[in-house]
Amino acid sequence: MERKSAFILGLFFVVNTLNAQIINKVPLSERITGYKMDVRLDTDAKTVSGKMEAYWVNRSGDTVPDIQMHLYMNAFRSSRTTYFKEMRGSPGEDDLDLGWIEIESFEDDNGFDLLPEMEYISPDDGNEADRTVLRVILHEPAKPGDTVFVKIGFETKLPSRIRRTGYSGNYYFVAQWFPKFGVYEPAGMRYATVGGWNCHQFHATSEFYSNHSVYDVTVTLPANYITGSGGMLISETADGIMKTQVFRGEDIVDFAWTAWPDYAVLTDRWNNVNITLLMPKDRINQAERQFTAVKNALEYFGKNVGPYPWPHLTFVDPPSIGAGAGGMEYTTLFTSGSSYFMPSFFHKPEMVTVHEFGHAYFMGIIASNEFEEPWLDEGVNSFWEVRIMDHFYGNNSGRINHPLLKISDAAATRLPYLRSSARQAVSNNEYSWKYPHGTYFIISYFKAATWLNTLMGIVGEETINEVFREYYRKWAFKHPSGTDFVNVVNEVVSREHGDKFGPDMNWFFDQTLYGTGICDYKVQGIDNHKYQKPQGRSDSDDISEIAGFNVDSLYFSVAELGRIGEIMLPVDVLIHFTNGDEVLEKWDGKERYKDFKYTGNREIEWVKIDPEFKISMDVDYNNNSMTMTPQKAPLHRLVNKITAFIEFYLSIMLL
Numbered sequence: 001m002e003r004k005s006a007f008i009l010g011l012f013f014v015v016n017t018l019n020a021q022i023i024n025k026v027p028l029s030e031r032i033t034g035y036k037m038d039v040r041l042d043t044d045a046k047t048v049s050g051k052m053e054a055y056w057v058n059r060s061g062d063t064v065p066d067i068q069m070h071l072y073m074n075a076f077r078s079s080r081t082t083y084f085k086e087m088r089g090s091p092g093e094d095d096l097d098l099g100w101i102e103i104e105s106f107e108d109d110n111g112f113d114l115l116p117e118m119e120y121i122s123p124d125d126g127n128e129a130d131r132t133v134l135r136v137i138l139h140e141p142a143k144p145g146d147t148v149f150v151k152i153g154f155e156t157k158l159p160s161r162i163r164r165t166g167y168s169g170n171y172y173f174v175a176q177w178f179p180k181f182g183v184y185e186p187a188g189m190r191y192a193t194v195g196g197w198n199c200h201q202f203h204a205t206s207e208f209y210s211n212h213s214v215y216d217v218t219v220t221l222p223a224n225y226i227t228g229s230g231g232m233l234i235s236e237t238a239d240g241i242m243k244t245q246v247f248r249g250e251d252i253v254d255f256a257w258t259a260w261p262d263y264a265v266l267t268d269r270w271n272n273v274n275i276t277l278l279m280p281k282d283r284i285n286q287a288e289r290q291f292t293a294v295k296n297a298l299e300y301f302g303k304n305v306g307p308y309p310w311p312h313l314t315f316v317d318p319p320s321i322g323a324g325a326g327g328m329e330y331t332t333l334f335t336s337g338s339s340y341f342m343p344s345f346f347h348k349p350e351m352v353t354v355h356e357f358g359h360a361y362f363m364g365i366i367a368s369n370e371f372e373e374p375w376l377d378e379g380v381n382s383f384w385e386v387r388i389m390d391h392f393y394g395n396n397s398g399r400i401n402h403p404l405l406k407i408s409d410a411a412a413t414r415l416p417y418l419r420s421s422a423r424q425a426v427s428n429n430e431y432s433w434k435y436p437h438g439t440y441f442i443i444s445y446f447k448a449a450t451w452l453n454t455l456m457g458i459v460g461e462e463t464i465n466e467v468f469r470e471y472y473r474k475w476a477f478k479h480p481s482g483t484d485f486v487n488v489v490n491e492v493v494s495r496e497h498g499d500k501f502g503p504d505m506n507w508f509f510d511q512t513l514y515g516t517g518i519c520d521y522k523v524q525g526i527d528n529h530k531y532q533k534p535q536g537r538s539d540s541d542d543i544s545e546i547a548g549f550n551v552d553s554l555y556f557s558v559a560e561l562g563r564i565g566e567i568m569l570p571v572d573v574l575i576h577f578t579n580g581d582e583v584l585e586k587w588d589g590k591e592r593y594k595d596f597k598y599t600g601n602r603e604i605e606w607v608k609i610d611p612e613f614k615i616s617m618d619v620d621y622n623n624n625s626m627t628m629t630p631q632k633a634p635l636h637r638l639v640n641k642i643t644a645f646i647e648f649y650l651s652i653m654l655l
């Protein structure tokens, strides 16, 4: 940055500082980047165009020659983009109206034209037809502490066929729509060994990574449109058939907005959080369910993780023409997904709302790198979704609560993990778009949620809550890595339990997060052997083991256990005897075979490994128990049918 520009830049910051009073008295984040936009929605051309002033602060010790920005909308520019290629061209149907973003002007704060210094780069795959990452060589490199200030003129053409973003008829969901800074990672941040821009292309299976920013966004659009955004509406002025709205968002990682003439706007409040719900007018009979779900999530996260730090929250239940925008998160704005007919026993709308709200914590507050470690967001968030759903909607009925069929959210989330061979994939060995076929969702969502649930089974619910409270205290607004999360677990577990689980929990993560093993325990057999009085001549009868027992009904019993999978986790084993006695054993799970032996006037009646289902990674609960009394078979067939039904249901559900 050149010194003579300090006045203009200073002005920009003064404006920001003044405005900062509007929402948060004290900034929640470092605010390394900031955006001020003035744009117009053209409902004929389906464009959003205008000007943007943005800054990036070089908080590293490096002299940085360039800036890199995401131009996500260019993912929909042609069938040759990386996004289309990764979708195997499938979005390229004849009637698809493509989308793109054009940079019309690009200046620094001295009015120096940077358009000639612009180039499109493809750091992930070298695809020259992909224009989703922009690199601009600065007129003068940014020295440590400098602020780079740019003015950009741009036009964004929205695509039809909404995939999170675009238009459908007169419905608009405007996301990933403006030039957005990548994250400059100095050496030592996450896995960076040298400083550099982390600015990935737009991919079919990955989400985002950004600094927390301040957004001042002015939108001009037809006056009959009803809008919602990730910011707060600061002002509105009408001018004939058009109106201009000013939004402000603080300390959020993205800014998205929606416009549609037919929204019903409903409001509610939870503590100091103003909640706004936009939904089709003919669906407002479902508003109460939606508000209850989001308030449940606010309460649970507030209690067990940390406070929701913004005073506002908007969520959108898109109409069916905009259903492609459903189920996505932009921190203080998210989309849910109900439909006209949704019976009250089916908690899918609540589940989507709780899930997308939860991203406010892991993608919004913690803000990890979703391109590179998606499980830190989706997996962790799914784990909390399950806990919240089953807590508020019934332990066995978090997903479906019908007299004839009850399914917990825990079971519904564990099931895809069980059914997919990709459960053996490693959680973080590759960036999300490089995951082998069919493994992205299993790795990022279901496997991670399942091993987190297993971790909770081992260390206990209160310890897991403390892990997340510490994670929040330490890493909120700071972009931690997976290793940072593991370190927090190690720290909290050893603080709470000493060396009960060993010097650290790395043995757990090596097997689950970084491992490919299968977890499966089995009761191999039960042996009740009746005591026989010694026959024949004996000179040295050892009667110590039968002392005190009635030798007429004395049994030597053995519970024979096996570990079929590679994963070794500590597990409880419940032994039930014919006289009603029960013994709860602890097995470290290390041996391939393990016997628990008993002598007494009782036989083992049944054995259950993991009676409380703490080790949800165990891929087969059916072989976890054995009983000496025969069981009825038809129940198993019914369970299998239900299982197949849930699997089908999950496969059509977009998370």
Ligand SMILES: [Zn+2]
Residues within 6 Å of the ligand: 355, 356, 359, 378, 381, 655
């Ligand atoms: Zn999600």
